[in-house]
Amino acid sequence: MNISEVAERSGLPSKTIRYYEDVGLIAPGRSANGYRSFAETDLHKLAFLGRARSLGFTIDECRRLLALYEDRGRASADVKKLAEGHLEDIDRKIAELTEMRRTLSHLVHCCAGDGRPDCPILESLAKGAV
Amino acid sequence: MNISEVAERSGLPSKTIRYYEDVGLIAPGRSANGYRSFAETDLHKLAFLGRARSLGFTIDECRRLLALYEDRGRASADVKKLAEGHLEDIDRKIAELTEMRRTLSHLVHCCAGDGRPDCPILESLAKGAV
DNA sequence: TCTTGACCTTCCAGTCACTGGAAACATTAT
């Protein structure tokens, strides 16, 4: 398979696939003409990577997930540990965003949003009061 | 004031303050020795920026907020519009993270996390089923 | 056969908001 077919079937842009090769996540063969030549296993890996990325795993976590996936002797505990760590990252981000949301939403509700210059949003940013 | 005092009082690292000058958010004066010389108004702006950034506004949004803040003839509607746009960004991010969390949390709960290799997390990544 | 167009390659630069570090000059303390 050439790259565009793999892109189509994996749902990843060609650019991203080349990037994944660059960072060592995949290692497709090459045809005589220099084109990348993808096997089914490459496609499978790319689909795996696409799903892992869509769950927010970093490239480095994806690398480790892929290694675990290919290790027949893995312990599921190792996978779970990795996933739990990522879950904590997600929870931290959600908490941070939720706190931003809370503050900002309050300010927005306090703002008349009319033609006058008085604005509690700017006042809060200026004075530090929430 | 020299940069380290401003850093201390604004809570922003010196590096960040220099960066904010680079991108045109502030324009402190200079002493004869070439050191930046910050006035109270610079400090005030930096504190404003720090709070805006902590609410997740981008640098560009901060620039616009600062411009509105300094415009006596502003309409609070413009500030509110900006803040509401940002609130929508936040909501999108929260929704995305929450969906990740939902899926991943389910997988984690399905995984035994023991010494055996069978792992629903990897299986899901491999096969695409959630 | 030639040409057009689609495909592929590599390499470089840009994104965002910093952050780290090097080299050199200024100031302050001992």
Added chain:
DNA sequence: ATAATGTTTCCAGTGACTGGAAGGTCAAGA
């Protein structure tokens, strides 16, 4: 005089791509 600290500029790196340029390859049609 020396050492320690503070400041300057500039360059490079972060993560995970993304866009674009310059050029090689291939299949189809006139």
